[in-house]
Amino acid sequence: MNSIAGAARFSGWRVIAILALAQACGIGLLQVYGPFVNPLMVEFDLTATAVGSGMSIFILMLTGAGPLLGRFVDRGLVRTLMLVGVLVMLAGALVMANASAPWQLGVGMAIASLGIALFGPIPANVTVTHWFLLRRGTALAVVAAGGAVAGFGLPPLAAWLIETQGWRSALSLIAAGGAIIAFPALLIGLIARPDRVGQTRDGLAQAFEFVPADAPPNGVAQWLASLDFWLLAVGMALIFAVPVGIGLYLVPFLVEQGEPAPRAALAVSVAAVFGFIGTIGAGVLADRMPPKKVMLGLLTVFALSYVALGIWPSMTMALVAAAGMGLGAGGAGPFAPLFAGLRFGAPVVGRVMGVQGLIALPLLAAGAPLVGQIRESTGGYQAAFLGAAAVLAVAGLLIALFTLEPPASVKAPVKTPAGAD
Numbered sequence: 001m002n003s004i005a006g007a008a009r010f011s012g013w014r015v016i017a018i019l020a021l022a023q024a025c026g027i028g029l030l031q032v033y034g035p036f037v038n039p040l041m042v043e044f045d046l047t048a049t050a051v052g053s054g055m056s057i058f059i060l061m062l063t064g065a066g067p068l069l070g071r072f073v074d075r076g077l078v079r080t081l082m083l084v085g086v087l088v089m090l091a092g093a094l095v096m097a098n099a100s101a102p103w104q105l106g107v108g109m110a111i112a113s114l115g116i117a118l119f120g121p122i123p124a125n126v127t128v129t130h131w132f133l134l135r136r137g138t139a140l141a142v143v144a145a146g147g148a149v150a151g152f153g154l155p156p157l158a159a160w161l162i163e164t165q166g167w168r169s170a171l172s173l174i175a176a177g178g179a180i181i182a183f184p185a186l187l188i189g190l191i192a193r194p195d196r197v198g199q200t201r202d203g204l205a206q207a208f209e210f211v212p213a214d215a216p217p218n219g220v221a222q223w224l225a226s227l228d229f230w231l232l233a234v235g236m237a238l239i240f241a242v243p244v245g246i247g248l249y250l251v252p253f254l255v256e257q258g259e260p261a262p263r264a265a266l267a268v269s270v271a272a273v274f275g276f277i278g279t280i281g282a283g284v285l286a287d288r289m290p291p292k293k294v295m296l297g298l299l300t301v302f303a304l305s306y307v308a309l310g311i312w313p314s315m316t317m318a319l320v321a322a323a324g325m326g327l328g329a330g331g332a333g334p335f336a337p338l339f340a341g342l343r344f345g346a347p348v349v350g351r352v353m354g355v356q357g358l359i360a361l362p363l364l365a366a367g368a369p370l371v372g373q374i375r376e377s378t379g380g381y382q383a384a385f386l387g388a389a390a391v392l393a394v395a396g397l398l399i400a401l402f403t404l405e406p407p408a409s410v411k412a413p414v415k416t417p418a419g420a421d
Contacts, residue, residue, distance in 0.1 A: 010203035011191060012131040016139050018189045019124045020146030022082065025178035026089060026116045028150025030058065032158035032174060039167035044102050054109045059244070059364050061113035063357040066122060070354025073126045074347060078192035079421045085118025086183045093175030097168045112175070119182065122353055125337035129346040130193045134202045136341065137291060140334035141283020148276045148330060192421055223352065228343055228403050235398035236336045237360030239299070242388045243329040245367020246306075247271075250322070253381040259315050267315075267322040274326030282331030286338060292404045295335050296396055302328025303392040310385035328392075342404060 033054065040051050072081055092112025099105045124143050132139040154174070161170035194200055223229045250271075254264035278298070285294045305324030309317055340352045374384040 009199070011197060011199060012139070012194065012203065014189065015127065015131055015191055016142050018185050019127060019143045020149075021185055022086075022119055022182045022190075023121070023124060023143060023146035024150040025182035026085070026147075027120050028147040028154065029089075029116070029174065029178055030055075031147075031151040032154045035155055035158045035162055036167055036171065039162055040105070043167070044105070046102060050102070054105070055368075056365060057106060057109045058113040058116070059361065061110055062117045062120065063361040063364065065114060065117045066354030066357035067351070068354070069117060069122050070126075070350035070352070073123045073350035076192055077421055078123045078127050079186060079190045082119035082123050082186050082190065083183060085115045085120070085123075086179050086186065087115070088112075088118060089115030090175050090179040091115070093171055097171045097175075119186070121337075122350055122357075125353065126350040127190075127192055129337065129341045129349050130201065132202055133346075134204075135287050137283040137286030137334060137338055138280075139283070140338055141279050141281075141286075144283075144330075144333040145276055145279045148272065148279055151272050152276075223344070223355065229352070229356070231398045231402040232336075232339055232343070233356035233359045234363075235395045235402065236332075236339075236356070237363040238391050238395035238398070239302075239332050240329075240360065241363040241367040242302075242306075242391055243325065244364050245371045246384060246388055247329075249368075249371055249375070249381055249384070250318070253313075254315060254318055256380070257313060257315065263315070264318075267318045270319050270322040271326035271329075274323045275330030276326075278327035278330035279333050281327075283334045286334070290404075291335065291338060291342070292399065292402070295332070295339075295399055298328050298331040299392055299396040299399070302332075303389040303396070306385045306389040306392070310382045310389070313382060339402070339404060343402075 037051050040046060069081070089112050092108045092110070092115055095108030095111060096105055097108075099108055121144075125140060128139045128143055129136060158170060158174060161173060165173070191197055250267055251264045254267060282294055282298060301324045305321040305328065308324075309321040336356070337349055337353060340356070341349045344352050371381070371384045374387065375381055
């Protein structure tokens with residue numbers, strides 16, 4: 001098992017690099033949403049809440065398409081779907097760039113979001129599970145980091161293009177640039193499964209997959225009857241709902257504390273840097289020690305960061321807390337597909353994640369409005385920070401109860417689905 005055959009020709013890491021690039025050109029484009037908020041408010045006479053609803057549209061499309069997308073991905077139609085997704089994303093962005101009414105913006109956002117979903121986390125993570133087993137955590141982390149890397153350079157580029165070219169041209173150029181990079185990379189370099197080129201998972205001499213002996217059968221009804229399915233679905237949904245709900249309010253909180261907006265934005269930059277570190281670091285650690293322990297450690301840091309900011313609100317504490325928030329939110333990214341593959345088996349990861357994403361939709365959608373209501377009712381954000389810590393504590397309990405390592409596992413042969421591309 002530990003002897004790796006054909007390491008010199010193993011294509012897995014090249015595939016991982018292409019998937020990371022695709023995430024930077026797809027889900028990473030959401031990092032530029034912020035610079036477009038004010039221009040859209042001015043152009044269409046919209047409120048900040050109305051413009052912010054674009055993120056709700058994205059979450060709805062990403063999670064709503066999950067179950068059907070997961071079914072097609074598990075059947076091996078990864079490259080076809082991802083290539084179509086790039087074109088759909090570009091088409092949606094162009095609709096937005098040429099919109100003359102707010103409803104057209106919404107339609108364009110829905111189309112672009114569907115495209116991003118088609119070449120986003122579900123097909124990318126499923127491909128990783130087919131290529132890796134022993135180093136799956138590291139591989140998933142590298143792919144997830146692709147979207148995070150885009151957050152370093154794209155927002156300043158978007159702001160400069162908006163200032164010099166206008167928001168319509170800026171949006172068109174950014175979307176076209178992403179498509180020009182992602183489409184040929186996926187077309188030429190993406191290999192959905194190692195057996196398509198005569199290779200095996202991890203480059204091992206023999207292809208196999210550890211499948212839990214008590215894994216539920218491959219059907220939605222059986223998964224819904226599994227306690228572990230719900231523990232994972234709700235636990236991960238709570239974890240991701242916290243940064244989705246509170247992430248928008250970190251800068252406004254610091255401005256209310258008397259900090260200038262540019263200085264307050266430093267907290268976001270700190271969170272982004274440590275989010276990248278957390279993503280890579282957690283993935284590497286998950287390959288070297290029990291992954292559930294890694295996840296619980298991350299959640300502890302994540303929750304304590306919100307506790308500290310809720311009790312001692314200041315700019316200094318915000319920077320320290322932002323580092324912990326970044327480690328927690330970034331580090332959590334690879335674990336949903338990692339846990340799903342280890343518990344339910346790689347052949348059904350896409351479908352499991354798709355259904356769990358649909359279950360998570362209400363929690364993800366409720367996060368930001370709930371934080372806004374807490375702010376209005378209490379006059380500050382401290383209660384929301386402490387509430388976020390409590391939510392993460394509940395999530396940690398659910399993950400702790402999740403049966404990641406059942407008593408027995410079996411070695412199953414790797415099967416190629418009919419019609420795999």
